[in-house]
């Protein structure tokens with residue numbers, strides 16, 4: 001996005017990757033590399049490796065990797081231009097503004113103006129809530145009645161009931177900018193007409209970890225106003241699946257366990273009752289972006305405290321694997337029939353009672369056990385068998401045998417099924433008993449094929465990116481085109497190799513071609529992974545190029561199933577395809 005590679009390079013050279021990463025992760029030097037525990041996934045033995053010579057990092061555990069920019073983007077939850085700014089200011093390097101590309105400048109400007117406009121709107125709504133208007137008096141009565149006291153702390157406000165309350169207040173700004181910020185809507189019938197998106201609603205500003213107001217949630221105050229809640233639309237700053245309500249306050253509290261609830265009112269109620277480690281999802285399921293956000297504020301464990309209805313239970317079941325896979329410990333709290341949500345529970349039973357519940361909340365396994373037991377017919381043999389099998393599937397994923405033992409005991413006590421029977425089911429799943437391999441085996445074969453192709457793709461790219469003469473030979477052979485590499489990033493990499501066949505190009509320069517952390521991880525994997533051993537590089541290149549070409553042809557044949565003439569052409573092509581045979585070292 002920065003036009004000038006020069007500027008990027010300057011900032012990168014001044015920020016040694018080992019120096020930057022050690023500010024977040026303790027690293028130890030082991031035979032030329034630096035290793036530590038990965039900050040992006042939970043681990044006890046270090047698989048996170050930093051290469052000072054080549055200036056990139058890679059985690060062999062979770063697969064993330066990249067250059068110093070990508071590390072900062074991940075750990076600080078920033079986008080690329082923000083990371084460049086951050087690292088430039090770390091070393092007091094003056095960034096020339098004009099070096100940003102047009103699209104980057106546009107996006108940065110849009111984000112900045114959206115944040116500023118949201119900030120002004122938040123102040124306007126907050127002041128309106130404290131005005132003498134009839135609606136404001138009513139809204140304050142409502143807050144009183146719901147005993148919401150932290151109006152200032154959370155910056156709550158009220159949007160006026162008029163169509164143009166905010167529009168008039170921000171009359172110095174063009175309506176289209178307000179639309180872009182998500183504050184104003186454009187009439188679909190008359191494109192010249194604009195109106196306030198939020199009217200007569202209690203306003204909850206949503207603030208990100210950089211303390212920017214990125215959007216709003218608005219709660220209806222009149223029973224006839226539907227829907228009950230509306231949020232800002234998706235803008236350059238407001239992405240529901242990447243935001244958590246209250247994250248700005250939690251960030252400061254530095255708790256290891258975070259309570260995740262369903263909404264604005266729950267967050268307010270819990271915070272007010274003294275539980276300051278609370279965030280709310282904005283009407284979406286938990287996503288991997290949320291997990292990253294939580295890990296970035298050093299969260300190690302999550303207490304899921306969602307509504308105690310069927311929808312809440314479903315949401316918990318969906319969230320568990322995402323959190324567990326993300327290396328976060330999970331406990332679950334459901335308050336059953338006592339109250340419909342945390343807010344109501346505190347009102348009925350008080351904060352002290354809730355504090356006991358939170359302290360005693362069970363791990364997600366106990367939650368799943370209880371649910372499974374309720375859903376199984378324990379009076380029939382079939383029901384008991386299914387119960388034991390399903391429970392064993394859950395336990396087979398645990399790594400610690402102490403944990404397994406504890407949960408086998410718990411399950412046995414609840415169900416009356418012997419511990420040995422549950423153990424037998426677990427070893428069936430883990431071991432090679434016929435009942436389990438029936439399901440698992442085909443999956444593994446598919447994966448093995450894909451793995452073979454993928455290691456050919458990575459191996460070939462490694463060779464051509466590190467050995468310009470091989471890149472040149474492959475280019476000249478015209479055997480493999482960049483588009484035939486199997487995916488967008490691999491294609492770009494082969495193109496980079498071809499374009500640089502005449503000169504040396506360093507890994508970090510190649511990584512810098514890619515700006516998203518996801519793409520960079522794919523690139524660092526190629527440089528960090530060991531190559532399969534071959535007699536010589538020629539043979540390796542020939543073998544891998546042939547494999548990739550065949551896979552591409554197979555794919556073309558599948559895609560063109562419906563197109564007879566194309567199909568015939570590809571089938572014919574495949575039949576006549578010979579292996580690549582580059583012999584550059586011989587001659």
Ligand SMILES: [Zn+2]
Nearest residue numbers: 038041059062
């Ligand atoms: Zn990792």
